[in-house]
Amino acid sequence: MSRTRHSDNQFALDLGEDSPMTGQSEQNMAMEKPDPLASLADTEALLQHWQQADWIRPLDTGFARLIRDLSQEQGEKPEPLVLLLAALTSHQVGRGHVCIDLAILLNESNHTLSLPPEDARAVPPVMSEEPDSETPTPGEVLARTTLPECLVALNASQAVSAGELSTPLVLNDARLYLRRFWRYEQQIAGAIETRLALPSALADPGSDATDTLSQALATLFQSSEPVDYQKLACALAARQRFSVITGGPGTGKTTTVVNLLAALQAVAGEDPERAGRKYRIRLAAPTGKAAARLNESIGGAVRRLPLDQLPGQVVLDDIPTKVTTLHRLLGSRPDTRQFRNNRDNPLLVDILVIDEASMVDVDLMASVVDALPERAQLILLGDKDQLASVDAGAILGELCQRAADAHYTPETADWLRAVTSMAVPADLLDDQGQPLDQAVAMLRKSYRFQEESGIRQLAEAVNTNTLDADMLARIRQPAFDDVVWLNGHTPRPDAEATLAQICQHAVTGTPNAFANQGEDRVIHNRPLPPPVGYRQYLELMNNHGLCADSPRAEWDALAVGVLEAFNDFQVLCALRKGPWGVEGLNDRIARHLLAEKLLPRAEGWYAGRPVLITGNDYNLGLMNGDIGITFSVPWGQDDNGEPTFVLRVAFPDSDSPGGIRWISPSRLQQLETVFAMTVHKSQGSEFNHTCLVLPDRLSPVLTKELVYTGITRAKNWFSLITGDAQVLGEAVNQRVVRASGLGIRLGTND
Numbered sequence: 216m217s218r219t220r221h222s223d224n225q226f227a228l229d230l231g232e233d234s235p236m237t238g239q240s241e242q243n244m245a246m247e248k249p250d251p252l253a254s255l256a257d258t259e260a261l262l263q264h265w266q267q268a269d270w271i272r273p274l275d276t277g278f279a280r281l282i283r284d285l286s287q288e289q290g291e292k293p294e295p296l297v298l299l300l301a302a303l304t305s306h307q308v309g310r311g312h313v314c315i316d317l318a319i320l321l322n323e324s325n326h327t328l329s330l331p332p333e334d335a336r337a338v339p340p341v342m343s344e345e346p347d348s349e350t351p352t353p354g355e356v357l358a359r360t361t362l363p364e365c366l367v368a369l370n371a372s373q374a375v376s377a378g379e380l381s382t383p384l385v386l387n388d389a390r391l392y393l394r395r396f397w398r399y400e401q402q403i404a405g406a407i408e409t410r411l412a413l414p415s416a417l418a419d420p421g422s423d424a425t426d427t428l429s430q431a432l433a434t435l436f437q438s439s440e441p442v443d444y445q446k447l448a449c450a451l452a453a454r455q456r457f458s459v460i461t462g463g464p465g466t467g468k469t470t471t472v473v474n475l476l477a478a479l480q481a482v483a484g485e486d487p488e489r490a491g492r493k494y495r496i497r498l499a500a501p502t503g504k505a506a507a508r509l510n511e512s513i514g515g516a517v518r519r520l521p522l523d524q525l526p527g528q529v530v531l532d533d534i535p536t537k538v539t540t541l542h543r544l545l546g547s548r549p550d551t552r553q554f555r556n557n558r559d560n561p562l563l564v565d566i567l568v569i570d571e572a573s574m575v576d577v578d579l580m581a582s583v584v585d586a587l588p589e590r591a592q593l594i595l596l597g598d599k600d601q602l603a604s605v606d607a608g609a610i611l612g613e614l615c616q617r618a619a620d621a622h623y624t625p626e627t628a629d630w631l632r633a634v635t636s637m638a639v640p641a642d643l644l645d646d647q648g649q650p651l652d653q654a655v656a657m658l659r660k661s662y663r664f665q666e667e668s669g670i671r672q673l674a675e676a677v678n679t680n681t682l683d684a685d686m687l688a689r690i691r692q693p694a695f696d697d698v699v700w701l702n703g704h705t706p707r708p709d710a711e712a713t714l715a716q717i718c719q720h721a722v723t724g725t726p727n728a729f730a731n732q733g734e735d736r737v738i739h740n741r742p743l744p745p746p747v748g749y750r751q752y753l754e755l756m757n758n759h760g761l762c763a764d765s766p767r768a769e770w771d772a773l774a775v776g777v778l779e780a781f782n783d784f785q786v787l788c789a790l791r792k793g794p795w796g797v798e799g800l801n802d803r804i805a806r807h808l809l810a811e812k813l814l815p816r817a818e819g820w821y822a823g824r825p826v827l828i829t830g831n832d833y834n835l836g837l838m839n840g841d842i843g844i845t846f847s848v849p850w851g852q853d854d855n856g857e858p859t860f861v862l863r864v865a866f867p868d869s870d871s872p873g874g875i876r877w878i879s880p881s882r883l884q885q886l887e888t889v890f891a892m893t894v895h896k897s898q899g900s901e902f903n904h905t906c907l908v909l910p911d912r913l914s915p916v917l918t919k920e921l922v923y924t925g926i927t928r929a930k931n932w933f934s935l936i937t938g939d940a941q942v943l944g945e946a947v948n949q950r951v952v953r954a955s956g957l958g959i960r961l962g963t964n965d
């Protein structure tokens with residue numbers, strides 16, 4: 216169907232009354248210019264121009280060409296509008312969306328697509344016969360069309376189906392997907408629905424199994440509070456084969472899940488399917504860093520379990536403490552996206568717990584549910600308010616859209632009362648609650664941060680859109696003892712001076728900028744040392760006192776100490792490029808540390824260089840997100856018998872806690888220096904002192920989720936430096952909204 220035919224066609228006109236999404240005047244203005252979709256050649260030229268200007272990727276134009284070829288093979292005249300939408304859908308997948316919601320796209324084209332990009336290069340004129348005309352933006356092109364026109368064109372194309380045919384594009388309602396991503400979403404939604412529908416041995420509050428669960432919960436949770444949300448979460452998650460436990464930092468997700476696993480093992484003996492055997496449980500996280508962090512915290516929590524008081528004869532070995540990465544769990548293979556474990560070779564597991572689930576994209580989650588036996592229980596843990604995964608999807612956020620209000624049905628509330636002896640607060644009840652709502656629990660009290668903690672209050676203000684003038688004044692002053700906005704008194708600071716301030720802060724951590732010079736803080740009855748910068752780990756490294764003859768164990772111990780000290784401070788940036796991004800700041804901070812004589816050099820490889828692995832390397836056993844530090848270590852002798860030193864990067868050995876792996880820099884493939892890290896990459900990590908750098912102007916990546924994630928990476932100290940004071944307030948007013956159909960399918964899309 217050609218575009219001209221659309222406007223001549225009465226049917227199209229009937230449907231195509233002025234779309235509520237597109238203003239008439241905007242449309243009229245666009246109509247005055249030549250139609251860039253008038254012909255296939257014009258459309259292809261337009262896409263080519265956008266690609267040349269780096270607005271869209273070669274992959275996106277390549278996908279549009281594939282749709283064109285496919286249409287032609289089917290004897291169909293390729294429809295320019297379909298090609299355009301195909302390229303834009305592919306572009307959006309590259310930006311983390313699972314699909315395009317056409318209604319939203321037409322309503323806010325430029326914002327939805329983030330086009331033109333912030334750093335847009337000039338695009339050469341597209342219409343050769345009109346040398347002066349500017350290439351239209353996607354927004355201008357889309358302003359000429361309407362939702363009904365798009366739907367008519369897509370429905371008429373052989374490249375599009377509702378999913379029943381193996382077409383490259385799938386249209387569900389007004390959501391347009393690349394087939395692969397539609398399939399992922401279907402797989403995930405199907406796996407959740409199936410598990411929610413499975414009958415549970417614990418559904419009947421009068422059963423022996425439920426009685427045992429109730430006894431176990433009474434032993435594990437002894438809070439005197441009227442509502443213990445950890446206990447509620449534990450009960451809900453025990454009842455079904457799918458559940459989500461979400462909560463902010465330190466709300467007790469790990470504690471709750473350890474109690475949950477103990478409670479489940481206590482009832483295992485009464486599960487007819489288990490015939491008295493305990494459950495096989497696996498714990499996993501999306502990155503090595505996140506797995507290591509859970510590894511650290513889970514061991515202690517398991518050891519504190521009152522196992523001897525639990526029913527069901529649960530022993531320590533029944534509760535796993537080893538956390539693996541999802542890639543390792545599924546058995547990743549070099550050079551292929553296929554995992555060793557899949558539908559045909561499922562995991563030997565009864566219960567799988569995934570921590571930091573906000574970082575899991577739809578591709579990986581689809582592989583997880585593919586490899587999970589149908590009756591296996593899946594438990595997702597994470598903070599719903601954090602940034603979504605780097606790749607497509609926002610699974611945890613989607614599943615938890617209604618978590619704050621819970622929407623528990625009266626039936627769920629009755630069951631909870633019977634099992635936990637607690638009444639669900641009335642404002643969390645809803646007799647229209649959906650099945651998914653009954654499987655989602657939100658932890659609401661932070662045990663790590665005290666009530667007066669600035670980090671807690673600032674994160675909450677950002678998260679709940681209550682970052683007001685009073686809070687800004689308090690972090691400027693600073694009124695809190697753990698938070699400081701270092702240049703908050705300067706609305707439009709000089710860029711060079713601010714960048715120099717960041718470098719200086721990165722050296723020392725500027726303890727005297729915090730209230731009481733960062734001294735005299737006591738956390739959980741222990742005095743807290745003042746905040747530090749990178750000088751701490753570099754001094755430890757430079758003054759180690761080891762010699763060429765020192766045993767390997769001493770070098771390992773030094774590396775463990777230096778890696779720990781490095782974790783005490785981290786600069787986080789919103790952006791990658793430019794002076795305010797990781798690339799600019801890594802370079803600048805390294806040169807500053809060189810000038811301070813803390814580094815021997817600031818380019819290439821040098822002792823002291825901290826590196827972040829940016830892609831999984833299965834041969835070396837290094838995972839995306841792993842951090843190593845470069846050392847000069849003794850390695851053999853020269854011809855005169857003198858010891859020689861070489862550079863080796865020390866990584867924590869994920870297979871042996873406290874161990875170190877020394878890897879030659881030349882073997883490392885994908886990495887970057889990590890004096891500065893993007894907030895995206897910092898997910899799943901926590902640092903004693905975190906400094907968040909916001910740039911001098913707003914950009915689409917600066918969102919509430921980003922600022923919240925940045926603040927909540929700080930365990931004890933948080934500092935903020937802004938290129939422009941306004942940017943903080945503007946950033947928290949922007950939200951990450953990722954197009955997806957998961958919540959819609961599961962009936963929890965509010």
Ligand SMILES: Nc1ncnc2c1ncn2[C@@H]1O[C@H](COP(=O)(O)OP(=O)(O)OP(=O)(O)O)[C@@H](O)[C@H]1O
Pocket residue numbers: 438445462463464465466467468469470471512662663
């Ligand atoms: N019910 C509780 N009563 C007292 N202390 C608790 C309780 N729950 C958790 N804690 C303590 O609070 C701290 C944080 O708990 P935990 O590590 O379980 O939280 P988390 O939500 O997993 O944290 P993170 O944000 O690191 O993922 C721990 O020191 C833990 O012992």
